[in-house]
Amino acid sequence: xxxxxxxxxxxxxxxxxxxxxxxxxxxxxxxxxxxxxxxxxxxxxxxxxxxxxxxxxxxxxxxxxxxxxxxxxxxxxxxxxxxxxxxxxxxxxxxxxxxxxxxxxxxxxxxxxxxxxxxxxxxxxxxxxxxxxxxxxxxxxxxxxxxxxxxxxxxxxxxxxxxxxxxxxxxxxxxxxxxxxxxxxxxxxxxxxxxxxxxxxxxxxxxxxxxxxxxxxxxxxxxxxxxxxxxxxxxxxxxxxxxxxxxxxxxxxxxxxxxxxxxxxxxxxxxxxxxxxxxxxxxxxxxxxxxxxxxxxxxxxxxxxxxxxxxxxxxxxxxxxxxxxxxxxx
Amino acid sequence: xxxxxxxxxxxxxxxxxxxxxxxxxxxxxxxxxxxxxxxxxxxxxxxxxxxxxxxxxxxxxxxxxxxxxxxxxxxxxxxxxxxxxxxxxxxxxxxxxxxxxxxxxxxxxxxxxxxxxxxxxxxxxxxxxxxxxxxxxxxxxxxxxxxxxxxxxxxxxxxxxxxxxxxxxxxxxxxxxxxxxxxxxxxxxxxxxxxxxxxxxxxxxxxxxxxxxxxxxxxxxxxxxxxxxxxxxxxxxxxxxxxxxxxxxxxxxxxxxxxxxxxxxxxxxxxxxxxxxxxxxxxxxxxxxxxxxxxxxxxxxxxxxxxxxxxxxxxxxxxxxxxxxxxxxx
DNA sequence: AGAGGCATTGCAAACGTTTGTGTAAAGTGC
DNA sequence: GCACTTTACACAAACGTTTGCAATGCCTCT
Numbered sequence: 001x002x003x004x005x006x007x008x009x010x011x012x013x014x015x016x017x018x019x020x021x022x023x024x025x026x027x028x029x030x031x032x033x034x035x036x037x038x039x040x041x042x043x044x045x046x047x048x049x050x051x052x053x054x055x056x057x058x059x060x061x062x063x064x065x066x067x068x069x070x071x072x073x074x075x076x077x078x079x080x081x082x083x084x085x086x087x088x089x090x091x092x093x094x095x096x097x098x099x100x101x102x103x104x105x106x107x108x109x110x111x112x113x114x115x116x117x118x119x120x121x122x123x124x125x126x127x128x129x130x131x132x133x134x135x136x137x138x139x140x141x142x143x144x145x146x147x148x149x150x151x152x153x154x155x156x157x158x159x160x161x162x163x164x165x166x167x168x169x170x171x172x173x174x175x176x177x178x179x180x181x182x183x184x185x186x187x188x189x190x191x192x193x194x195x196x197x198x199x200x201x202x203x204x205x206x207x208x209x210x211x212x213x214x215x216x217x218x219x220x221x222x223x224x225x226x227x228x229x230x231x232x233x234x235x236x237x238x239x240x241x242x243x244x245x246x247x248x249x250x251x252x253x254x255x256x257x258x259x260x261x262x263x264x265x266x267x268x269x270x271x272x273x274x275x276x277x278x279x280x281x282x283x284x285x286x287x288x289x290x291x292x293x294x295x296x297x298x299x300x301x302x303x304x305x306x307x308x309x310x311x312x313x314x315x316x317x318x319x320x321x322x323x324x325x326x327x328x329x330x
Numbered sequence: 331x332x333x334x335x336x337x338x339x340x341x342x343x344x345x346x347x348x349x350x351x352x353x354x355x356x357x358x359x360x361x362x363x364x365x366x367x368x369x370x371x372x373x374x375x376x377x378x379x380x381x382x383x384x385x386x387x388x389x390x391x392x393x394x395x396x397x398x399x400x401x402x403x404x405x406x407x408x409x410x411x412x413x414x415x416x417x418x419x420x421x422x423x424x425x426x427x428x429x430x431x432x433x434x435x436x437x438x439x440x441x442x443x444x445x446x447x448x449x450x451x452x453x454x455x456x457x458x459x460x461x462x463x464x465x466x467x468x469x470x471x472x473x474x475x476x477x478x479x480x481x482x483x484x485x486x487x488x489x490x491x492x493x494x495x496x497x498x499x500x501x502x503x504x505x506x507x508x509x510x511x512x513x514x515x516x517x518x519x520x521x522x523x524x525x526x527x528x529x530x531x532x533x534x535x536x537x538x539x540x541x542x543x544x545x546x547x548x549x550x551x552x553x554x555x556x557x558x559x560x561x562x563x564x565x566x567x568x569x570x571x572x573x574x575x576x577x578x579x580x581x582x583x584x585x586x587x588x589x590x591x592x593x594x595x596x597x598x599x600x601x602x603x604x605x606x607x608x609x610x611x612x613x614x615x616x617x618x619x620x621x622x623x624x625x626x627x628x629x630x631x632x633x634x635x636x637x638x639x640x641x642x643x644x645x646x647x648x649x650x651x652x653x654x655x656x657x658x659x660x
Numbered sequence: 661a662g663a664g665g666c667a668t669t670g671c672a673a674a675c676g677t678t679t680g681t682g683t684a685a686a687g688t689g690c
Numbered sequence: 691g692c693a694c695t696t697t698a699c700a701c702a703a704a705c706g707t708t709t710g711c712a713a714t715g716c717c718t719c720t
Binding site for chain 4: 004005006016017020021024049050051052053054055056057058
């Protein structure tokens with residue numbers, strides 16, 4: 001149906017090889033005259049290159065795939081923007097696949113769609129791969145790198161923030177404001193990221209000489225609901241003066257549930273979010289946050305895959321962004 | 331490097347053709363015995379199919395591409411979920427491409443990446459294609475369908491809500507609550523969608539016998555900033571008792587700016603959002619909305635592309651979702 | 661004039677599949 | 691035991707490119 005280089009070759013009266021060289025603009029391999037003739041023929045036929053065929057013979061591709069864990073985590077967007085920007089610089093194209101939340105079957109589908117095709121490399125945004133899927137990925141021999149997620153048990157390349165520091169600095173921030181009874185809401189201690197954040201929180205509290213009450217740590221899956229449930233578990237007279245939300249969404253959940261319980265934020269209760277995505281600015285009061293540099297993570301991910309041999313695990317910096325949800329505890 | 335069917339063929343002592351048939355599970359074309367032998371060999375070699383090669387010869391593909399306009403519009407997620415779910419049902423794989431906001435160069439890049447590859451069809455989520463890019467798309471002969479965007483000048487397939495009705499019903503909702511001075515904030519009248527919403531608004535006001543003051547309509551690009559700027563333009567004593575946000579984001583912008591101007595929502599000012607994404611539930615007060623069924627749009631998009639010959643323009647239903655941002659005007 | 665070099669182009673193999681056609685062996689019915 | 695069908699497989703072409711190699715013609719130098 002669609003025009004091929006053979007059609008162009010016939011129309012321009014040259015061989016397919018020559019057409020290929022002209023279209024790839026391999027200077028020095030064709031005369032000005034035939035170059036024009038071929039380009040004219042291509043334009044006339046509305047030629048569209050079949051990249052799949054080209055990739056088949058060249059055995060390389062300029063597509064990088066980003067697999068994201070779900071549409072729910074809103075921090076995916078700055079990462080993707082970072083990936084796009086850096087990929088553009090390296091003349092790469094980006095395709096994105098959704099892998100669902102905890103659905104190992106959907107993960108497998110996303111993974112095989114990219115593995116079965118010539119992609120140059122794979123970036124996994126915060127996707128916690130089931131063991132068999134990780135095996136699939138490693139087996140494929142395609143370079144990959146995890147983003148915004150880290151591991152302790154297994155040895156894989158990843159780029160993320162230092163989650164221990166995230167927990168530690170969040171807690172420190174509140175301690176410095178004079179808070180003592182500090183809750184941690186909505187983190188998932190089943191995985192490395194959450195465990196590290198809890199550990200950082202514990203260490204900061206320990207250094208301050210504060211004994212953590214067990215109910216101060218409310219685990220969850222970083223979601224809005226998790227934040228709400230955590231706050232409900234704390235209740236109307238929790239004794240807490242500050243709460244760290246395990247993610248922005250969790251913090252918003254805490255915020256709204258706290259308001260329903262009669263708390264005023266930040267007067268009665270300070271809330272500190274972790275992530276620092278745009279949602280922090282949308283709610284009232286705007287949530288102060290320990291912010292991760294997601295854009296930078298995306299950039300670093302592409303760079304890492306373009307410069308193999310680099311160290312496979314990298315930490316991006318975090319910083320406190322003050323907005324309106326924190327107050328000194330008097 | 332990677333194993334091919336030829337390697338399997340050699341190992342299993344059969345021809346590549348037979349391997350292909352076994353792996354494609356073409357029952358009746360091979361004996362139980364060779365089937366086992368081939369599968370064992372494939373497993374041993376860690377074989378991964380090269381789908382690109384297969385697609386080259388079969389001239390068809392099971393990939394559908396979704397091109398989304400930017401990472402900013404948060405309604406993309408339910409549409410994508412709808413696409414994924416329905417695509418799964420048809421045994422299709424989905425890849426997603428970002429096309430930037432108003433960057434025709436980035437649009438072109440996204441478009442060519444999919445056109446140059448064997449994709450079965452293309453869904454464009456709310457992307458307003460530059461003329462030359464539309465030509466590119468149409469020229470490619472790949473079936474496509476626009477989602478959540480409509481056109482009047484050009485004849486292309488699209489699935490969206492009835493934007494005139496959106497504007498009309500939003501206005502009606504507020505009129506029924508006794509409001510008369512109603513603002514419309516952040517819609518973009520440069521394109522069909524925005525024009526229609528404005529037209530619906532005008533018609534409802536006309537029917538109610540209300541003369542619209544020019545400053546009541548504050549145009550913008552549906553963003554949070556657009557909402558904020560609109561509200562700032564209205565000012566602290568606008569005389570308005572209700573405002574329609576052109577999108578959820580715009581409505582949140584209106585909400586926060588209104589609060590800064592001293593308005594209490596909904597006591598002093600009712601706000602009605604258009605779209606009804608999750609952000610409406612996250613802010614306080616939760617925003618009532620004219621909600622679109624984005625998930626359904628995604629589903630319908632895939633169905634439309636799987637059943638060609640169907641009518642190419644479809645309207646998905648809208649509905650009012652009441653939350654906490656509306657109050658009767660007394 | 662012969663040798664060598666260069667510019668331009670054609671030829672053909674290769675990439676990893678799918679699938680139509682050919683064919684030998686085995687099975688079936690009389 | 692013959693003709694016929696079925697089963698199970700091999701063979702080879704094809705998909706649309708890229709690219710190494712060969713071939714041609716022309717130019718330049720000695």
